[in-house]
Amino acid sequence: MYYVLGDPTTKPKDYDPMTEAILLWERDRTPTKTRYNLSPFAISLNELTLGLREKLPPTDSRLRPDQRHLENGAYELANAKKLRQEQSQRQARKMQESGWEPRWFQKDEDGCYRYIGGYWEAR
Numbered sequence: 001m002y003y004v005l006g007d008p009t010t011k012p013k014d015y016d017p018m019t020e021a022i023l024l025w026e027r028d029r030t031p032t033k034t035r036y037n038l039s040p041f042a043i044s045l046n047e048l049t050l051g052l053r054e055k056l057p058p059t060d061s062r063l064r065p066d067q068r069h070l071e072n073g074a075y076e077l078a079n080a081k082k083l084r085q086e087q088s089q090r091q092a093r094k095m096q097e098s099g100w101e102p103r104w105f106q107k108d109e110d111g112c113y114r115y116i117g118g119y120w121e122a123r
Helices: 040-044 065-071 075-097
Strands: 105-107 113-115
Touching (some): 065 075
Antiparallel strands (some): 105 113
16 A cells, blocks of 8 residues: 655646655565465454453454364354354244343333443442
8 A cells, every 4th residue: 555645636747746756555465374365463352361351341253162172164163053052042032022121221201212321330
Protein backbone atom coordinates (compact mmCIF):
# COMPACT_ATOMS: atom_id res chain seq x y z
CA MET A 1 0.00 0.00 0.00
CA TYR A 2 1.39 3.35 -0.99
CA TYR A 3 0.48 6.85 0.07
CA VAL A 4 1.01 9.78 -2.33
CA LEU A 5 1.67 13.22 -0.88
CA GLY A 6 -0.29 16.18 -2.24
CA ASP A 7 -2.88 16.41 -4.98
CA PRO A 8 -1.71 14.68 -8.20
CA THR A 9 -4.31 16.55 -10.31
CA THR A 10 -2.45 19.85 -9.87
CA LYS A 11 0.86 18.43 -11.12
CA PRO A 12 2.17 18.65 -14.73
CA LYS A 13 0.81 16.24 -17.34
CA ASP A 14 3.83 13.92 -17.41
CA TYR A 15 4.12 13.84 -13.59
CA ASP A 16 4.29 10.39 -11.99
CA PRO A 17 2.79 10.50 -8.46
CA MET A 18 4.64 7.30 -7.53
CA THR A 19 7.93 9.23 -7.49
CA GLU A 20 6.82 10.85 -4.21
CA ALA A 21 5.03 7.80 -2.82
CA ILE A 22 6.00 6.45 0.59
CA LEU A 23 5.73 2.74 1.39
CA LEU A 24 3.43 2.37 4.40
CA TRP A 25 2.90 -1.37 4.60
CA GLU A 26 3.99 -4.51 2.83
CA ARG A 27 2.46 -7.93 3.32
CA ASP A 28 4.52 -10.83 4.53
CA ARG A 29 5.49 -12.94 1.54
CA THR A 30 6.11 -16.13 3.52
CA PRO A 31 3.20 -18.54 3.05
CA THR A 32 1.75 -19.86 6.28
CA LYS A 33 0.24 -23.32 6.41
CA THR A 34 -2.70 -22.96 8.81
CA ARG A 35 -6.23 -24.28 8.90
CA TYR A 36 -8.71 -22.08 7.03
CA ASN A 37 -5.78 -19.99 5.59
CA LEU A 38 -5.72 -17.77 8.64
CA SER A 39 -2.68 -15.63 9.27
CA PRO A 40 -0.77 -16.11 12.53
CA PHE A 41 -2.14 -12.71 13.61
CA ALA A 42 -5.75 -13.80 12.99
CA ILE A 43 -5.16 -17.02 14.94
CA SER A 44 -3.68 -15.06 17.85
CA LEU A 45 -6.86 -12.95 18.15
CA ASN A 46 -8.80 -15.96 19.41
CA GLU A 47 -6.20 -17.16 21.92
CA LEU A 48 -6.95 -17.06 25.64
CA THR A 49 -4.01 -15.48 27.43
CA LEU A 50 -3.25 -15.84 31.13
CA GLY A 51 -5.73 -13.91 33.26
CA LEU A 52 -8.08 -13.19 30.35
CA ARG A 53 -10.53 -16.02 31.10
CA GLU A 54 -11.57 -14.47 34.44
CA LYS A 55 -12.35 -11.13 32.77
CA LEU A 56 -14.48 -12.49 29.93
CA PRO A 57 -18.27 -12.81 30.11
CA PRO A 58 -19.52 -16.39 29.96
CA THR A 59 -21.03 -15.70 26.51
CA ASP A 60 -17.67 -14.88 24.87
CA SER A 61 -17.13 -17.12 21.83
CA ARG A 62 -13.53 -17.83 22.88
CA LEU A 63 -14.93 -19.88 25.77
CA ARG A 64 -17.05 -22.17 23.57
CA PRO A 65 -15.81 -25.76 23.88
CA ASP A 66 -16.82 -26.58 20.30
CA GLN A 67 -14.76 -23.64 19.05
CA ARG A 68 -11.70 -24.88 20.94
CA HIS A 69 -12.06 -28.43 19.56
CA LEU A 70 -12.56 -27.10 16.02
CA GLU A 71 -9.37 -25.01 16.27
CA ASN A 72 -7.48 -28.08 17.51
CA GLY A 73 -8.72 -30.22 14.60
CA ALA A 74 -11.08 -32.47 16.60
CA TYR A 75 -13.99 -32.02 14.19
CA GLU A 76 -16.17 -34.90 15.43
CA LEU A 77 -15.87 -33.79 19.05
CA ALA A 78 -16.51 -30.17 18.02
CA ASN A 79 -19.71 -31.17 16.24
CA ALA A 80 -20.93 -33.19 19.26
CA LYS A 81 -20.24 -30.24 21.60
CA LYS A 82 -22.02 -27.87 19.22
CA LEU A 83 -25.12 -30.07 19.08
CA ARG A 84 -25.16 -30.30 22.89
CA GLN A 85 -24.85 -26.50 23.12
CA GLU A 86 -27.73 -26.00 20.67
CA GLN A 87 -29.97 -28.31 22.72
CA SER A 88 -29.09 -26.37 25.84
CA GLN A 89 -29.97 -23.11 24.09
CA ARG A 90 -33.34 -24.51 23.00
CA GLN A 91 -34.11 -25.46 26.62
CA ALA A 92 -33.09 -21.99 27.80
CA ARG A 93 -35.39 -20.44 25.19
CA LYS A 94 -38.32 -22.56 26.44
CA MET A 95 -37.55 -21.46 30.00
CA GLN A 96 -37.56 -17.79 28.95
CA GLU A 97 -40.88 -18.18 27.18
CA SER A 98 -42.46 -19.70 30.30
CA GLY A 99 -41.92 -16.64 32.50
CA TRP A 100 -38.20 -16.42 33.21
CA GLU A 101 -37.00 -12.91 34.09
CA PRO A 102 -33.52 -11.53 33.37
CA ARG A 103 -31.34 -10.81 36.38
CA TRP A 104 -29.75 -7.48 35.42
CA PHE A 105 -32.32 -6.03 33.02
CA GLN A 106 -35.87 -4.80 33.37
CA LYS A 107 -38.45 -4.14 30.67
CA ASP A 108 -39.65 -0.53 30.58
CA GLU A 109 -42.95 0.91 29.31
CA ASP A 110 -41.62 1.04 25.72
CA GLY A 111 -40.87 -2.69 25.75
CA CYS A 112 -37.10 -2.13 25.78
CA TYR A 113 -34.83 -3.77 28.31
CA ARG A 114 -32.80 -1.40 30.51
CA TYR A 115 -29.79 -2.32 32.61
CA ILE A 116 -30.65 -2.06 36.33
CA GLY A 117 -27.16 -2.70 37.69
CA GLY A 118 -25.51 -5.41 39.70
CA TYR A 119 -23.57 -7.33 37.02
CA TRP A 120 -20.14 -5.86 37.80
CA GLU A 121 -20.72 -6.11 41.53
CA ALA A 122 -21.63 -9.80 41.19
CA ARG A 123 -18.40 -10.50 39.32
